[in-house]
Amino acid sequence: MSERRDSRRAPEPEWAGLMEAAQAGDGVAYERLLLAVLPVLRQLVSVRLGDPSSVEDVVQNVLLSIHRARHTYQPGRPFGPWMRAIARNAVVDCQRQRSGRLRRERPLSEAEKVEDKSGATVSAAPLSSSMRRALEALPPGQRQAVELIHLRELSVSEAAERVGITPGALKVRAHRGYRALRALLGGTGE
Amino acid sequence: MSRHETLIRELARDLRPVVRLPRLRSIAAATAGAAGLAAGLYVGVPVLLGGAVEAPGRLDVMIGSSHIVLAAGAFLLALASAVPGRRTLERVGVAGACLGAALVLLFAPAVRDSALAGLGSGAVCALKATLLALVPAAVLLRFVAAAEPFSPSRTLLFGAVGALSLGALPVHLACPIEGSLHWLVGHSLAPLIGGVLLFVALRLLYRPVADLSRSG
Numbered sequence: 001m002s003e004r005r006d007s008r009r010a011p012e013p014e015w016a017g018l019m020e021a022a023q024a025g026d027g028v029a030y031e032r033l034l035l036a037v038l039p040v041l042r043q044l045v046s047v048r049l050g051d052p053s054s055v056e057d058v059v060q061n062v063l064l065s066i067h068r069a070r071h072t073y074q075p076g077r078p079f080g081p082w083m084r085a086i087a088r089n090a091v092v093d094c095q096r097q098r099s100g101r102l103r104r105e106r107p108l109s110e111a112e113k114v115e116d117k118s119g120a121t122v123s124a125a126p127l128s129s130s131m132r133r134a135l136e137a138l139p140p141g142q143r144q145a146v147e148l149i150h151l152r153e154l155s156v157s158e159a160a161e162r163v164g165i166t167p168g169a170l171k172v173r174a175h176r177g178y179r180a181l182r183a184l185l186g187g188t189g190e
Numbered sequence: 191m192s193r194h195e196t197l198i199r200e201l202a203r204d205l206r207p208v209v210r211l212p213r214l215r216s217i218a219a220a221t222a223g224a225a226g227l228a229a230g231l232y233v234g235v236p237v238l239l240g241g242a243v244e245a246p247g248r249l250d251v252m253i254g255s256s257h258i259v260l261a262a263g264a265f266l267l268a269l270a271s272a273v274p275g276r277r278t279l280e281r282v283g284v285a286g287a288c289l290g291a292a293l294v295l296l297f298a299p300a301v302r303d304s305a306l307a308g309l310g311s312g313a314v315c316a317l318k319a320t321l322l323a324l325v326p327a328a329v330l331l332r333f334v335a336a337a338e339p340f341s342p343s344r345t346l347l348f349g350a351v352g353a354l355s356l357g358a359l360p361v362h363l364a365c366p367i368e369g370s371l372h373w374l375v376g377h378s379l380a381p382l383i384g385g386v387l388l389f390v391a392l393r394l395l396y397r398p399v400a401d402l403s404r405s406g
Binding site for chain 1: 208
């Protein structure tokens, strides 16, 4: 048991060192760190989430959250609990969103369904005028990413397939789009 | 190359150095210092101006200690929940806050003479406590806004209760009014009632302060 725990904790000093370097702006160390923790994150998320279809999306959210919260890591403290807490939070977020969506959703009546250009049936829910203006102000790539993921509720993989780019690139576009939207709607970006 | 590897490459390519968040113990010390300064001024200025302050009795000290336990627990909880990976500290904070709240409410009715004495001025004491709480609350808000709390509302609520409890301490020690209802409303419940009001103010200020701290 303790051997198993030791083996799980073994790379943590190295991860902590890489994170310290990343905080100082070392991109190579950061890339090494994120690639090294990726399998651990994937396992952690899949065990906690229990929904294999969302695992990859949540792992990507965890990577973005680690990036956003990297200034909160304290050198000298173990890296594992910090990373695992971020992963746990991302899983909880995903579960909340899913249960919220299930509560809100109801089957669309025929009158509420419209055909989009690709032939897919989508909801005709109207956007507020300020949101529509903000969306129109986004660069085309970011606007498309936000629309596909949030308005048409496609999964990241489906949206990326439709645009013809990798899911990772789509996620980055959408992330930048959200930041720009927040700034345009009265807040500021990240 | 997988989607995650592409994302990782993009994040690493745009990487910039970051300003690390101060250590939690530094923030705890700064908050305690700010609260101590406010309390010192509240109690000390009247003394310097020639007023007399009655030495606190045993019950006062016990209630004061309960406020300190509540404040320490609530602040620990707020600070620990503002950054990822401090679960143990959060649990200690929960235990401290629960113990402190229980003690504060337990001691309140154990008061001396007329139960109704000074009931009306309870609101004045609660208001004074709220004003004194603004100082540590401002320190905490500055920290939380720069951190990455999973739930800013939860973090700020506990921070507000902690700040109010610290604010209620000097008010309680310097208060000449005796009466269990006055103590209950003006002193013991101040961290809860005022804490909620202070929380609303902190929550409204959180986003602008967070945006400010991220932009500069």
